[in-house]
Amino acid sequence: MQTAPHRRILTAELLAIGTELTVGETTDTNSGELARSLVMHGVTVTRIANLPDDLTVVVAAMQLALTRADLVVTTGGLGPTPDDLTREAVAEVCSEEVYLDAGTLAWLEEIWSRRGQAFPAVNGKQAWLIPSATSLPNPNGTAPGWWVDRPDGRVMALLPGPPREMRPMWAEQVLPRLGARGVGADTEVRTLRLTGVGESQVAEMLGEPLLRATNPVVATYARKDAVDVRVSARAEGGRTAAELADVAEAAVLAVLGDKVWARGDTTWAGALGGALEARGWTLAVREEGTGGALVGLLRDLPLLARAEVVALGGEAGPRDDAAGIAAAAAVRIAGGTEVGLAIRAVPHGKDLEVRIGIVTPDGSHADRKLALTRGSYGSDRAALAAAAVLLEVLRATS
Amino acid sequence: MQTAPHRRILTAELLAIGTELTVGETTDTNSGELARSLVMHGVTVTRIANLPDDLTVVVAAMQLALTRADLVVTTGGLGPTPDDLTREAVAEVCSEEVYLDAGTLAWLEEIWSRRGQAFPAVNGKQAWLIPSATSLPNPNGTAPGWWVDRPDGRVMALLPGPPREMRPMWAEQVLPRLGARGVGADTEVRTLRLTGVGESQVAEMLGEPLLRATNPVVATYARKDAVDVRVSARAEGGRTAAELADVAEAAVLAVLGDKVWARGDTTWAGALGGALEARGWTLAVREEGTGGALVGLLRDLPLLARAEVVALGGEAGPRDDAAGIAAAAAVRIAGGTEVGLAIRAVPHGKDLEVRIGIVTPDGSHADRKLALTRGSYGSDRAALAAAAVLLEVLRATS
Numbered sequence: 001m002q003t004a005p006h007r008r009i010l011t012a013e014l015l016a017i018g019t020e021l022t023v024g025e026t027t028d029t030n031s032g033e034l035a036r037s038l039v040m041h042g043v044t045v046t047r048i049a050n051l052p053d054d055l056t057v058v059v060a061a062m063q064l065a066l067t068r069a070d071l072v073v074t075t076g077g078l079g080p081t082p083d084d085l086t087r088e089a090v091a092e093v094c095s096e097e098v099y100l101d102a103g104t105l106a107w108l109e110e111i112w113s114r115r116g117q118a119f120p121a122v123n124g125k126q127a128w129l130i131p132s133a134t135s136l137p138n139p140n141g142t143a144p145g146w147w148v149d150r151p152d153g154r155v156m157a158l159l160p161g162p163p164r165e166m167r168p169m170w171a172e173q174v175l176p177r178l179g180a181r182g183v184g185a186d187t188e189v190r191t192l193r194l195t196g197v198g199e200s201q202v203a204e205m206l207g208e209p210l211l212r213a214t215n216p217v218v219a220t221y222a223r224k225d226a227v228d229v230r231v232s233a234r235a236e237g238g239r240t241a242a243e244l245a246d247v248a249e250a251a252v253l254a255v256l257g258d259k260v261w262a263r264g265d266t267t268w269a270g271a272l273g274g275a276l277e278a279r280g281w282t283l284a285v286r287e288e289g290t291g292g293a294l295v296g297l298l299r300d301l302p303l304l305a306r307a308e309v310v311a312l313g314g315e316a317g318p319r320d321d322a323a324g325i326a327a328a329a330a331v332r333i334a335g336g337t338e339v340g341l342a343i344r345a346v347p348h349g350k351d352l353e354v355r356i357g358i359v360t361p362d363g364s365h366a367d368r369k370l371a372l373t374r375g376s377y378g379s380d381r382a383a384l385a386a387a388a389v390l391l392e393v394l395r396a397t398s
Numbered sequence: 399m400q401t402a403p404h405r406r407i408l409t410a411e412l413l414a415i416g417t418e419l420t421v422g423e424t425t426d427t428n429s430g431e432l433a434r435s436l437v438m439h440g441v442t443v444t445r446i447a448n449l450p451d452d453l454t455v456v457v458a459a460m461q462l463a464l465t466r467a468d469l470v471v472t473t474g475g476l477g478p479t480p481d482d483l484t485r486e487a488v489a490e491v492c493s494e495e496v497y498l499d500a501g502t503l504a505w506l507e508e509i510w511s512r513r514g515q516a517f518p519a520v521n522g523k524q525a526w527l528i529p530s531a532t533s534l535p536n537p538n539g540t541a542p543g544w545w546v547d548r549p550d551g552r553v554m555a556l557l558p559g560p561p562r563e564m565r566p567m568w569a570e571q572v573l574p575r576l577g578a579r580g581v582g583a584d585t586e587v588r589t590l591r592l593t594g595v596g597e598s599q600v601a602e603m604l605g606e607p608l609l610r611a612t613n614p615v616v617a618t619y620a621r622k623d624a625v626d627v628r629v630s631a632r633a634e635g636g637r638t639a640a641e642l643a644d645v646a647e648a649a650v651l652a653v654l655g656d657k658v659w660a661r662g663d664t665t666w667a668g669a670l671g672g673a674l675e676a677r678g679w680t681l682a683v684r685e686e687g688t689g690g691a692l693v694g695l696l697r698d699l700p701l702l703a704r705a706e707v708v709a710l711g712g713e714a715g716p717r718d719d720a721a722g723i724a725a726a727a728a729v730r731i732a733g734g735t736e737v738g739l740a741i742r743a744v745p746h747g748k749d750l751e752v753r754i755g756i757v758t759p760d761g762s763h764a765d766r767k768l769a770l771t772r773g774s775y776g777s778d779r780a781a782l783a784a785a786a787v788l789l790e791v792l793r794a795t796s
Contacts, residue, residue, distance in 0.1 A: 035422030
């Protein structure tokens with residue numbers, strides 16, 4: 001492999017490949033994730049395309065992208081079936097022949113032998129490589145990625161489509177290689193996650209001058225689990241991106257500081273997990289009338305020892321403050337945990353009224369919140385309200 | 399306006415416009431919705447692109463799309479601010495001058511007078527039109543769409559970005575116009591949902607001839623909750639799309655019929671809900687060592703009366719067949735339901751071993767499955783394995 005000339009990676013195009021995308025059977029979430037990551041590294045994404053499993057279309061899109069962008073990242077089309085043709089397309093774009101990589105083949109065969117199954121011939125193509133490409137191991141699936149060096153210093157990165165395979169390959173293998181290559185400009189992106197306030201209220205409180213500024217850019221986003229305020233700055237006029245971001249962030253915190261429950265991409269499970277871990281506590285929860293919304297919110301929280309999900313009905317949940325605390329105490333005992341949380345959501349007009357009981361080693365707490373709308377969305381709002389109260393209670397303990 | 403020549407709309411490209419998409423702050427769900435609708439009307443979507451608010455980029459993308467597709471649909475960029483430039487781009491592509499449409503302007507001014515506010519000058523551009531374009535009223539916002547006739551019979555449709563404005567404009571104004579124009583071919587799409595088999599095994603069993611055929615197209619998709627086999631046919635050689643789909647579907651069912659647990663976009667909650675409802679039964683579940691994966695899978699299943707989520711530990715779960723059935727019986731009693739399901743996932747090498755106990759009014763059932771990998775993904779696989787066993791048991795009862 002020749003040594004690629006120096007080309008700083010400043011622009012990127014993302015190609016998501018698969019007919020499931022162009023027929024609307026699957027939504028491309030990979031490109032958005034990659035775009036966020038690239039923006040944080042100072043790379044401008046100039047285009048995202050979703051393409052069908054059509055060799056002619058994919059080859060044409062790759063060729064065009066390689067005339068415009070320093071980096072082309074593809075997701076999908078690395079599976080074993082005949083319609084997975086990303087490797088074929090890159091081989092054609094590079095005018096190179098594919099060969100069977102012995103190391104990758106041995107690794108694939110070992111996976112099937114672990115399953116006690118014969119290695120299917122179709123999967124052989126997942127061991128293909130071309131001279132310009134380096135194989136990127138995939139510890140979470142059977143599709144290795146490719147890192148491809150182009151003679152003009154441009155780069156292609158081929159990633160598998162399933163997000164749980166794509167994500168670690170991007171973070172652990174592609175990003176470090178890009179970093180070594182020289183990537184992006186001095187930029188700084190900070191996200192403040194807010195609770196208990198709507199997006200239009202946030203916009204009103206921040207005011208037009210802040211929201212219309214072009215550097216730093218301050219923008220609001222209504223997420224499922226928070227209203228996010230995103231500050232992104234680039235170095236300008238002798239000031240670093242971080243210095244400029246500091247100023248804008250301070251302005252945001254001055255008006256909305258008390259609504260900020262986390263930063264970056266912290267989830268509720270992450271924030272609550274951190275607060276519990278700092279105190280050496282574990283958690284048990286009980287939810288009634290929210291159909292598993294709280295369990296869904298707390299998934300992957302290792303300190304959740306027990307959860308009970310109960311349909312709204314006869315059983316004793318938090319009907320008033322005392323009953324709420326009693327229910328929290330009961331699930332805390334059942335789980336053998338330090339903290340117990342019980343919630344009960346009851347229809348209230350078009351919305352849900354949520355009663356919340358919490359017991360910790362420091363004492364007990366009862367609260368009541370209104371969750372807008374009903375159904376599955378209302379249940380999610382109810383779970384979020386309960387998580388916010390729990391986080392506040394935990395942080396108030398020493 | 400000249401009368402456009404006859405051109406049947408068979409292919410489409412979708413352009414979603416907005417920098418929020420290319421920085422990954424917003425996911426483009428509009429294009430997927432439009433693609434599903436177009437596929438149902440027999441139109442092939444050959445490309446979906448997300449573009450930044452950059453006039454040069456948008457103009458170039460529109461020009462290229464108009465050389466390839468019969469229909470170009472854009473979403474976004476119809477707002478009042480300077481970075482909303484879809485109208486400007488189309489005017490440039492058509493080499494036409496924009497003018498202020500008096501009717502649209504009067505409608506906009508009326509909206510602001512109803513709000514008791516002065517009409518903001520910036521919003522004037524939402525009343526723009528070009529000679530080739532017809533305005534599409536927007537009852538749900540302030541951004542009218544455009545229907546644009548090209549001299550070669552091609553069509554552009556400009557839709558607003560917010561889904562709640564885009565959707566009715568598409569369904570009520572664009573689709574009827576496309577129908578009058580002559581749209582699509584006779585097509586038929588069917589999806590078979592499989593369990594207990596991997597995508598590469600499915601591909602192997604279907605064989606290359608079936609998977610490489612171009613009509614009907616048979617494709618496999620590894621979803622989180624199933625391997626989907628999708629059959630899509632278009633009328634050809636005197637045979638209807640349905641007839642051709644019948645043949646391909648029969649070929650799939652001949653080799654994989656026993657793996658099919660549902661059709662279309664049925665979820666596990668939907669399939670289990672249907673099986674429970676048919677028998678007038680409700681369900682209680684207990685999961686140990688899977689961190690809420692089963693509750694997540696069964697969300698929105700109204701017949702789930704109770705769920706218990708327990709961390710892997712001291713409590714008595716399904717350690718062997720008898721303990722599994724005992725745990726299922728216990729949660730069935732706690733929930734007051736007809737059906738009880740208990741699962742316990744224990745690390746087994748790199749994977750999880752799942753013990754499953756089920757009690758119904760018809761009897762009890764114990765099973766053991768291997769779920770590949772561990773962690774959150776392994777837990778999901780364990781929950782899926784349990785759901786599949788439960789569905790099989792339910793369907794085997796009279």
